[in-house]
Amino acid sequence: MLNEKQKKALRSLPAISTILQLPEVVKLIKNTHFDLISDLVSETIEKEREKILQTETPTILSLSTILEKIMDRYEQITTPHLRSVINGTGVILHTNLGRAKLSHEAIKAVQLTASEYTNLEYTLSTGKRGSRYDHVEDLLVQLTGAEAALVVNNNASAVILILKEIAQGKEVIVSRGQLVEIGGSFRVSEIMTQSGARLIEVGTTNKTHRFDYERAITDQTALLMKVHTSNFKIIGFTKEVCLKTLVEIGKEHKIPVYEDLGSGVLYDLKKHGIGNEPTVQEAVKTGADLVSFSGDKLLGGPQAGIIVGKKKWIDRLKKNQLTRSLRIDKMTLAALEATLRHYLLGEAHEKIPTLKMILMDEKMIQERSQKLYEMLKPVVSDQFELKIIDGFSEIGGGSMPDVKLKSKLISLKPLHLPVHQFEQELRVSPPHIIGRIFEEQFVLDVRTIEIKEFEFIVEKMKRIMNHT
Numbered sequence: 389m390l391n392e393k394q395k396k397a398l399r400s401l402p403a404i405s406t407i408l409q410l411p412e413v414v415k416l417i418k419n420t421h422f423d424l425i426s427d428l429v430s431e432t433i434e435k436e437r438e439k440i441l442q443t444e445t446p447t448i449l450s451l452s453t454i455l456e457k458i459m460d461r462y463e464q465i466t467t468p469h470l471r472s473v474i475n476g477t478g479v480i481l482h483t484n485l486g487r488a489k490l491s492h493e494a495i496k497a498v499q500l501t502a503s504e505y506t507n508l509e510y511t512l513s514t515g516k517r518g519s520r521y522d523h524v525e526d527l528l529v530q531l532t533g534a535e536a537a538l539v540v541n542n543n544a545s546a547v548i549l550i551l552k553e554i555a556q557g558k559e560v561i562v563s564r565g566q567l568v569e570i571g572g573s574f575r576v577s578e579i580m581t582q583s584g585a586r587l588i589e590v591g592t593t594n595k596t597h598r599f600d601y602e603r604a605i606t607d608q609t610a611l612l613m614k615v616h617t618s619n620f621k622i623i624g625f626t627k628e629v630c631l632k633t634l635v636e637i638g639k640e641h642k643i644p645v646y647e648d649l650g651s652g653v654l655y656d657l658k659k660h661g662i663g664n665e666p667t668v669q670e671a672v673k674t675g676a677d678l679v680s681f682s683g684d685k686l687l688g689g690p691q692a693g694i695i696v697g698k699k700k701w702i703d704r705l706k707k708n709q710l711t712r713s714l715r716i717d718k719m720t721l722a723a724l725e726a727t728l729r730h731y732l733l734g735e736a737h738e739k740i741p742t743l744k745m746i747l748m749d750e751k752m753i754q755e756r757s758q759k760l761y762e763m764l765k766p767v768v769s770d771q772f773e774l775k776i777i778d779g780f781s782e783i784g785g786g787s788m789p790d791v792k793l794k795s796k797l798i799s800l801k802p803l804h805l806p807v808h809q810f811e812q813e814l815r816v817s818p819p820h821i822i823g824r825i826f827e828e829q830f831v832l833d834v835r836t837i838e839i840k841e842f843e844f845i846v847e848k849m850k851r852i853m854n855h856t
């Protein structure tokens with residue numbers, strides 16, 4: 389039963405036809421079309437009706453308040469939902485912020501394939517049908533030393549494809565210490581079930597020996613798989629069987645060996661004292677039959693799953709029906725080709741944003757922080773405590789969790805505003821600035837912010853200062 393207040397509130401709701409005749413609404417209809425605006429109006433009224441039914445003491449809304457709600461909803465639905473953000477978190481491959489940023493050349497290549505016809509699946513020299521994979525296979529072979537290569541939608545699909553083609557209905561031996569979960573929804577063990585392969589776990593969480601693998605081999609064994617546990621580290625009393633040993637076991641028993649490298653670096657960061665990630669080239673050289681890795685982790689390219697290895701196995705993968713479903717898009721392919729060419733030309737560290745950010749030296753970081761500090765100083769005046777403090781950036785994307793890159797942070801401590809409210813103001817409206825709260829200070833890591841973004845931060849601060 390409705391009470392009197394509810395009845396009154398319901399009666400006060402304007403008719404849809406009345407709203408549709410308001411000049412502001414007529415203007416929206418002119419800008420778009422009648423059906424869209426009519427839907428927005430009915431949805432808004434329906435929502436208000438629900439609210440009235442759910443409360444004993446409903447408030448009566450004026451026509452102008454309802455109009456405001458319609459306008460807000462219109463704004464919301466007609467402005468892009470996917471926006472650019474300024475990444476001040478210091479996490480270079482921030483999964484929630486879209487992982488790797490592409491190089492200029494990769495962006496240009498994407499633009500070209502998006503706006504022009506291309507020879508995507510057309511052989512220019514013969515005028516016959518070609519393969520989309522040809523645009524990157526040679527590059528991958530050249531760069532990694534593998535016999536052949538194939539690319540799919542992402543590394544998760546590469547794992548599924550390999551398991552399905554090579555081990556469906558058969559057994560795959562994996563060390564218990566490598567049964568990782570990546571990003572909450574991708575579990576190696578579940579992928580295995582999905583692909584129809586039987587998982588044979590060997591060893592314990594911290595130790596797996598050569599004999600563990602050898603004892604588990606039967607006539608049902610189709611694959612020895614190694615998962616590079618790039619997103620966590622077991623430390624202390626541990627033993628892993630290295631790829632070299634696994635390859636020896638595989639050769640002895642005529643069973644292929646596959647390593648899921650996860651990140652997959654082509655540029656040797658170890659040489660710069662950063663992390664201990666094996667390169668793809670090393671895995672290939674050690675003799676793995678198949679190696680797979682992501683395009684948008686440490687490689688610094690678009691989302692893709694890259695598979696390299698022995699021609700015999702790659703040829704089988706190419707023929708699998710699933711490859712068609714996991715097919716890489718033309719824009720991705722274009723970005724990947726451009727990214728790989730940077731490696732070929734020896735310019736990867738100068739052109740690929742991910743590598744540039746990882747390799748940024750202390751002097752450059754110092755200069756950047758000084759520059760942003762000086763731009764902000766006159767703006768924030770006495771309402772914020774502004775400092776440059778020492779901190780660490782992370783690689784992110786589940787790559788090299790133990791690597792901490794020394795960095796400089798701009799610390800802004802609001803003196804008349806709760807820091808959480810300040811953080812929210814920076815984040816919610818454009819330009820969206822994402823940082824971290826650390827001991828009542830809001831901090832921005834300059835490593836992941838581009839110099840051209842500094843002025844946006846200054847402008848935003850000016851705006852915040854004006855209305856506090």
Ligand SMILES: *Cc1c(COP(=O)(O)O)cnc(C)c1O
Pocket residue numbers: 542543544545547570574615616617618619648649650651681682683684692693786
């Ligand atoms: C990240 C990762 C994957 C998944 O790769 P995507 O390209 O994100 O699909 C698979 N395996 C390992 C070991 C990883 O680190």
